[in-house]
Amino acid sequence: MKNVEKYSRGYFMPPVQSLKWTEKEYITKAPIWCSVDLRDGNQALIIPMSLEEKLEYFQMLVDLGFKEIEVGFPAASETEYAFLRKLIEEDLIPDDVTIQVLTQAREHIIKRTFESLVGAKKAVVHVYNSTSVAQRDQVFRKSKEEIIAIAVKGAELLKKYAAETPGNFQFQYSPESFTGTEIEFSLEICNRVIDIWNPTADDKIIINLPATVSMSMPHVYASQIEYMSDHLKARDNVILSVHPHNDRGTGVADTELALLAGADRVEGTLFGNGERTGNVDIVTLALNMYSHGVDPKLNFEKLPAIIKKYERLTRMTVHERQPYAGELVFTAFSGSHQDAIAKGMKWRENEVRDFWTVPYLPIDPHDIGRQYEGDIIRINSQSGKGGVAYILQQTYGIDLPQEMREGFGYHVKDVSDQSHKELSPEEIYDLFMQEYVNISTPVEYVSFKYTENGEYNAAVTIKVDGEEITCRGKGNGRFDAISNALKEHLQLEYTDLTYNEHALTIGSSSQAISYVGIRAKDGQVYWGSGIDTDIMVSSIKGLFSVINKVLTK
The missing domain is CATH 3.20.20.70 (Aldolase class I)
Structure with a gap:
């Protein structure tokens, strides 16, 4: 830069060396x-x-x-x-x-x-x-x-x-x-x-x-x-x-x-x-x-409310990157950061530790009134599968299987990239529901029955183009029998059928969510999901969802 010679150091050092302070580690x-x-x-x-x-x-x-x-x-x-x-x-x-x-x-x-x-x-x-x-x-x-x-x-x-x-x-x-x-x-x-x-x-x-x-x-x-x-x-x-x-x-x-x-x-x-x-x-x-374990003798446990009052009274704004106070200072958009934070938070659920050590978070945001949901991890085109899964789990209780996260993560990234915007938890939830849950076309689930006589025999009623059809199959369990019935009737070939489920809500009208994955004839893995108050029906709806994805690929 020009004119650098016009500037000099206008301060004054002490006449004797004063460096005892360098021997101290932190403010006590x-x-x-x-x-x-x-x-x-x-x-x-x-x-x-x-x-x-x-x-x-x-x-x-x-x-x-x-x-x-x-x-x-x-x-x-x-x-x-x-x-x-x-x-x-x-x-x-x-x-x-x-x-x-x-x-x-x-x-x-x-x-x-x-x-x-x-x-x-x-x-x-x-x-x-x-x-x-x-x-x-x-x-x-x-x-x-x-x-x-x-x-x-x-x-x-x-x-x-x-x-x-x-x-x-x-x-x-x-x-x-x-x-x-x-x-x-x-x-x-x-x-x-x-x-x-x-x-x-x-x-x-x-x-x-x-x-x-x-x-x-x-x-x-x-x-x-x-x-x-x-x-x-x-x-x-x-x-x-x-x-x-x-x-x-x-x-x-x-x-x-x-x-x-x-x-x-x-x-x-x-x-x-x-x-x-x-x-x-x-x-x-x-x-x-x-953050060093020293009580500052000031109370910032409700920092968002303090910021709101400060901004109203002073007509000033707190910058998004202001340490601790900024809207984005605890927020991770990067996929690797999101994954580390999500794993760190999960680790803390199962480990008893005296000190806070979550990656990328110098203090627990909860201690100053910040929320994890939609605050710590936010989603845009730079985000990864871990962050997307964390949002669904924290906000909606949807715990995606590890194998399912990558595909949905890429889908969310693509939507964010094409729309050039951050996606809210509600938008991520809507994308998941649209992409995976209770997909009923071209084949719609209607009902099922089964009998057990050494092996399971299933009768599954489906609707195709407005017409109800009953298809039958056998297997070593109810779900396997229903899968075989659909395979035979729809002339589908797939392997590595896998599914798991968990309760989505609690109470007499609680819902269950199931995640179903299959490997199609072309070697590609597909996933679907089902939600219902009956755990078995949620699994069947998940199977229909993934089959419909294969049929419409």
Whole structure:
């Protein structure tokens, strides 16, 4: 590509190597989660949520288990201010939930923010100022000392107004654009703020290190976090928070490695909504932990319903390939994938295992409210016999014999290919019924009788061209005798007669389904199927179905 020379790596590595995080295998416990959907996410919407919509969204976050929720920038607009006042005055905030508000390090904004918080049971007041080289040089045109002065003044003002305002407040500071700030300067400015707030074990503060713009590979961000964690003052009394954005598509990786590197807390949004490419997706983070057997302390057991509400309130859509949440992320169209999943699911029915190990499915879709039927395996022209058989078995209880699956699988693939579309379970069922079940032309089954005297003698009444005819045959069983009667009357030659059957439904009017296969004179194998409330009649109808297929080939 042209102009590559205009780009440089605008981030800063720590002055000493920080790689202890590489020795850890996985995240062993959930962080403190803080949803910023109602502030960072909401400000990025084409149409921001109304007060009523924000109230509904807030309740959804509470129901999911969030204990910290950033509810807005109350000094920014009357809607934001009114929303916060309604939460406090109408006692809509559960006792175990802490709200968070954002403010710039400017006195009139801080003053207005504390006015909005009067009477709050507990609130985090989050003050920030931008610290990066680009922001200092291009936006504020201020020196490092002047940038520090802004942060110091903001920290002092938070102490001042908190002391004057009824409520219970915790302080948070962010060096905005941390990833573009010299790491030593980030440490210096954060430590200056810590000195002012003087945190204790009973009154901890939050230092938030945002990837306001993602600028590096994830391991660099992790090294930056580890360096800060190792060198912040009063570290035991500081909650180290991260707020990653997704500009490089690495928001989840940035966050996971940051947690390994010492972060205690994560700010993010559901499904990654936010400015530009969005914030880190808390759903993905939480379910990644879940897939490793770690309780994320958030409840996504009804994920489809959460998605539906999220899309209605935000007017955003969850992409079909969004991890865990997307409509297609557990779906297999490929024949080999479908076959492996179907066999894996069948294996689990007969094996007792402590851990989930089904091929291609990192977690059990049922655990997040997804259905197997028509959701995990879907059928198009790329699908195989295993997937088609799985759909029929899971949705309709039709358990095709292995030998029958290939022919029907190819038939379904051909129909999908010619129609250029995915086939629904209903369409697959209809194809099976049309192609195999109770075929009654040109020879229709009417009735049968048999007698047993050392061998079976069968009398089978059939209808051909509207005329009823009775044909007779002998065999070593009822079905064999009926088969021989049809062979002789219709002058058919076939071998390797095979059939099996099973109950299709349960109850007094239950139906049985039979599958009948024969090898015709030309060597080709044909299959038919019969359904009836009488198991014997279902087998006879299956035989008629396959014979009619031979007669009309």
